[in-house]
Amino acid sequence: METQNGFWTSDLNRRPEVRKDFVSRQAVKFYDTTLRDGEQSVGVVLTPGQKLEIARALDGLGVGRIEAGFPRVSADDAEAFRLISAAGLRAEVWGFGRAVKADIDELLRLGSRSAMIETPTSAIKLKAYGLTADEAKRRAAEAIAYARERGVKVAFFTVDGTRTELETLRDFYRNALDAGAEELVVVDTIGACGPEAVEFLVRQVREWVGPQVPLHFHGHNDFGMATACAVAAVRAGAEWIQGTINGMGERAGNGDLGEIGMALEGLYGVPVALNLKKIRTVSALVRQAAGHPLEPWKPVVGENLFMRESGAVASQFHIPEAIEPFSADLVGASRKIVLGKKSGIDSIAIKAKELGIALTAEQQQTVLAAVKRLGVEKRGLLTDAEFRSIVERVDNPIS
Incomplete structure (x- = not known):
């Protein structure tokens, strides 16, 4: 390389x-x-x-x-x-x-x-x-x-x-x-x-x-x-x-x-x-x-370029050069993890740390399952507010 x-x-x-x-x-x-x-x-x-x-x-x-x-x-x-x-x-x-x-x-x-x-x-x-x-x-x-x-x-x-x-x-x-x-x-x-x-x-x-x-x-x-x-x-x-x-x-x-x-x-x-x-x-x-939208995967300027949903890729997120051909800094972009159907356990850990949320390993697994279910139901990505709501339900389960 x-x-x-x-x-x-x-x-x-x-x-x-x-x-x-x-x-x-x-x-x-x-x-x-x-x-x-x-x-x-x-x-x-x-x-x-x-x-x-x-x-x-x-x-x-x-x-x-x-x-x-x-x-x-x-x-x-x-x-x-x-x-x-x-x-x-x-x-x-x-x-x-x-x-x-x-x-x-x-x-x-x-x-x-x-x-x-x-x-x-x-x-x-x-x-x-x-x-x-x-x-x-x-x-x-x-x-x-x-x-x-x-x-x-x-x-x-x-x-x-x-x-x-x-x-x-x-x-x-x-x-x-x-x-x-x-x-x-x-x-x-x-x-x-x-x-x-x-x-x-x-x-x-x-x-x-x-x-x-x-x-x-x-x-x-x-x-x-x-x-x-x-x-x-x-x-x-x-x-x-x-x-x-x-x-x-x-x-x-x-x-x-x-x-x-x-x-x-x-x-x-x-x-x-x-x-x-x-x-x-x-x-x-x-x-x-x-008044024209762009494909989110468009080279250089697409919104997806430095956004990662896949759990397999999220596990490599800490090494940008492993998953990207150029630095986000070169084009003034920010890197971020997003959550949805394709998320993995590393995705949950990174997002929780980003939002200042402490989760045990067991809680991470429970949250991941809920994130995947909601991603399928929405057929899209979760918001940070939806992620927090899932975490609250895990922390305070209804008896």
Whole structure:
């Protein structure tokens, strides 16, 4: 077992035949798109005030760039962008727009100094938009040049880039750079690539554009591979990873920034520019604002991660590294024993000690049997009050 900085991971991760070299071991930076792509989750509507609160939390998390929205979508989106831009955050505030002059004008009206400009690039997306590749390239070049002439920093976002013919994608990227784009995004719009393909494509783009152009990766989770794909993109040289809190987004969602950050640090030894001790707090804030519950077993932020009901596991509770791959302290969580159908005698002993209750060995057995019965009846966990009530009945049996 490898023990390092609160991670208790397998030694196999470090074997040379397993761990491929990363292009860089510099800290990976994060571009958060919760307020734009994340809000595209079905049924989610965030108010300008909620977006400002989330942006402040993201800033505290250490996110380097916050995509404050797509202002031309609605007056509320524009107001949210204005509030976030005026909040004095340390993070860079970015706007999003299509390769359309009106979208750029709205960003300019709001004082945006950095913009993500998108255009479709794959044959199927161009067909869906009724565009030819040449027309899309022309529009992209005009929008990028227009923004750059007005002092806006531009990153070029290729919609459905991973399903675009390589030569066509290369031409789109070169066209964007010639027009003044300073950064490029490799975009897996519908989660259509596995990690090996993402690594290949990011390396390919790096060869096309040279070492000086910052590269981003933006992935979706349709096959449950977004975190693995983000790690592969970093291995291939992506400096920026785009994603959302809790992985929220259209369909199966976006890459989850917390999961990606933990995987990079814990499994690959790659530092990340995030204060992961705050990730669960930010996750809860976004979850509440969006009105979407999370699976309790969700990696990094799920409520079950450091909660133990099984008696067999409770017997090992005093040695965290025996039952967990990383310390709860790393993500600002607390460890606890809970009681229910699957509890064991060690569970009773730990809970009793936690609550300052003295029980004999015989009483522990009686309490355990009652706890298991109530857990089955409730089909759930016991509260501390219910546990105390059981103990009182054991201490004072009805004659």
